[in-house]
Amino acid sequence: MAEPILEARRLVKHYPLMRGVLFKKQVGAVKAVDGVDFTLDRGETLGIVGESGCGKSTVARMLVNLERPTSGAILYKGEDVTRLSGRALRAVRRNIQMVFQDPYTSLNPRMTVGDIIGEPFDIHPEVAPKGDRRRRVQELLDVVGLNPEYVNRYPHQFSGGQRQRIGIARGLALRPEIIVADEPVSALDVSVQAQVINLMERLQNEFDLSYVFIAHDLSIVRHISDRVGVMYLGRIVETGRDAEIYDHPTHPYTQALLSAVPVPDPEAREHRERIILHGDVPSPTNIPSGCRFRTRCWKARERCALEVPALAVPEAFRRATGPAAHPSACHFAEEKHVVPSEQPE
Amino acid sequence: MLLEVRDLHVEFRTRDGIARAVNGVTYRVDAGETLAVLGESGSGKSVTAQAVMGILDMPPGRITGGEILFQGRDLLKLKESERREVRGAGMAMIFQDALSSLNPVLTVGDQLGEMFVVHRGMSRKDARAKAVELMDRVRIPGAKERVRQYPHQFSGGMRQRIMIAMAMALEPALIIADEPTTALDVTVQAQVMDLLAELRREYRMGLILITHDLGVVADVADRIAVMYAGKIVESAPVHDIYKAPAHPYTRGLLDSVPRLDQKGQELYAIKGLPPNLLHIPSGCPFHPRCPMAQDVCRTDVPPLYEVDGERGSACHFWRECLDG
Numbered sequence: 001m002a003e004p005i006l007e008a009r010r011l012v013k014h015y016p017l018m019r020g021v022l023f024k025k026q027v028g029a030v031k032a033v034d035g036v037d038f039t040l041d042r043g044e045t046l047g048i049v050g051e052s053g054c055g056k057s058t059v060a061r062m063l064v065n066l067e068r069p070t071s072g073a074i075l076y077k078g079e080d081v082t083r084l085s086g087r088a089l090r091a092v093r094r095n096i097q098m099v100f101q102d103p104y105t106s107l108n109p110r111m112t113v114g115d116i117i118g119e120p121f122d123i124h125p126e127v128a129p130k131g132d133r134r135r136r137v138q139e140l141l142d143v144v145g146l147n148p149e150y151v152n153r154y155p156h157q158f159s160g161g162q163r164q165r166i167g168i169a170r171g172l173a174l175r176p177e178i179i180v181a182d183e184p185v186s187a188l189d190v191s192v193q194a195q196v197i198n199l200m201e202r203l204q205n206e207f208d209l210s211y212v213f214i215a216h217d218l219s220i221v222r223h224i225s226d227r228v229g230v231m232y233l234g235r236i237v238e239t240g241r242d243a244e245i246y247d248h249p250t251h252p253y254t255q256a257l258l259s260a261v262p263v264p265d266p267e268a269r270e271h272r273e274r275i276i277l278h279g280d281v282p283s284p285t286n287i288p289s290g291c292r293f294r295t296r297c298w299k300a301r302e303r304c305a306l307e308v309p310a311l312a313v314p315e316a317f318r319r320a321t322g323p324a325a326h327p328s329a330c331h332f333a334e335e336k337h338v339v340p341s342e343q344p345e
Numbered sequence: 346m347l348l349e350v351r352d353l354h355v356e357f358r359t360r361d362g363i364a365r366a367v368n369g370v371t372y373r374v375d376a377g378e379t380l381a382v383l384g385e386s387g388s389g390k391s392v393t394a395q396a397v398m399g400i401l402d403m404p405p406g407r408i409t410g411g412e413i414l415f416q417g418r419d420l421l422k423l424k425e426s427e428r429r430e431v432r433g434a435g436m437a438m439i440f441q442d443a444l445s446s447l448n449p450v451l452t453v454g455d456q457l458g459e460m461f462v463v464h465r466g467m468s469r470k471d472a473r474a475k476a477v478e479l480m481d482r483v484r485i486p487g488a489k490e491r492v493r494q495y496p497h498q499f500s501g502g503m504r505q506r507i508m509i510a511m512a513m514a515l516e517p518a519l520i521i522a523d524e525p526t527t528a529l530d531v532t533v534q535a536q537v538m539d540l541l542a543e544l545r546r547e548y549r550m551g552l553i554l555i556t557h558d559l560g561v562v563a564d565v566a567d568r569i570a571v572m573y574a575g576k577i578v579e580s581a582p583v584h585d586i587y588k589a590p591a592h593p594y595t596r597g598l599l600d601s602v603p604r605l606d607q608k609g610q611e612l613y614a615i616k617g618l619p620p621n622l623l624h625i626p627s628g629c630p631f632h633p634r635c636p637m638a639q640d641v642c643r644t645d646v647p648p649l650y651e652v653d654g655e656r657g658s659a660c661h662f663w664r665e666c667l668d669g
Contacts, residue, residue, distance in 0.1 A: 051530035194601035194614035223603035260535035262560025
């Protein structure tokens, strides 16, 4: 198998909680990301889903080096980027770009669209020589489906969907190999969401991009991803190919999450089992012992409080070869169908 | 009939001209029924609700026509003091963002109790007891202790429960919920929607659910009104609309949603952008984005054609649309 283009190993990000004014001392830590492993192959889309506070955005920020991990490694083509600095780091950064969630706050309102998309060239002048920049920016606008004549307009002259296209054009400017997209469509209207998703898929084929696609919307993640990781309280609890996760989930959290998604089909509401979880996600400053999901799990037993379940193919499925045999961090993993399958007409 | 909105028109004066946010909306809600008002941002779904509730900012907003009949009375003809009676006791509203809808410097008990002090003239002590009862009713654990806490001490889902409790306090006949679960996580969303549906059944309230989420609608609504550019473009019982939409906009919306149970190829995308309310297109406002548009669509405003007794579609070609 080819070497993955990006790999996260035991990635951890703890934010210290300090108390005291003069003599600060650490009284605890917000364990935002607490040991995340994954690989991303070339040309592939890895979806990461989870609820707010699960650490998915922190993972994204670490991947593009906006945030330094507390421990663990991020390997880009086998090289640990967390140890790089200066010129070497800059070279890697060129290849891993980010698209942000909010198209309103991630574009500088005082810069023209041309300046926003062209700014990466100031930092990486080797990509586009000075005289060539305007043409390159116009090309990028065209690629994301905006009128190339708009280079001198300001962000407020565009709608939400158009702004997100500008954000994507900026991400593409340096011809990166990897794009990390953190909730790229959740601020958009339904009809515009589909346009942006289609654009991202087209660009992936055109430029041979690899995506890390982070979202809380399970339907969108399924649509765009080849593989999916489900995060809960700073860890990936289940991971596999999209059909393995959606049609054969074995972790109770994934099952609950999937069963809670409203399906746009009123016929499905009668014959659909819904698992309603009780309570809220525990605070990341005070993570439960053993399995971190046990406080909300209907299957929790004594063993769950004592032993941390590893993210591996569960014992029950180790001999199996079917789609249920994929890594799931649960002591009592079992298959359960929660997504109503399409009824044949 | 509990509520009937007839041919409502609302506009806003802005620096750039007059924005016509609501252009002749008509809908009705019966007791015990859930009507979902579906639309994208700028479709006028929230403005209509604010006009019904009587909390529209005027100016810059202005109701330029129509009637809002609630339990037989036209609310637009009432004095402000009478309107205030209706608000709270007759109808109540739940907003999207519970944190900014609650007062951060008052305990939740004080805020819930205020309803009873103001509307029922209760003593503070009795009102406090009522507040605890309400918190129990929306299943907030440890209500007796938590009644003294402030909004920031509650999680997002719990805060939305407090908003629901506040809306329920005077047992109104109608509740308007404006994107009540949009800010919440899916697992919490399901809890809150279930609670709302249960309370609605228990008290036989009418519920207007304003949302952009087709999934939420399918899960709880009896009827749907789809809005576009300040108009209702389709209204129908929930089953019919999902089976066979009678308006190309509804069809486009349904087709553009990625589904949990399918991994499709390319998503259908409605081309173009939602209209600018300062310059609403002539004829059918959807025609610049519509795959079925003909010449007549550019010139003639389609009325809400009757599809059958319970359905209406504002499309000249609703028959063709129904046939797919």
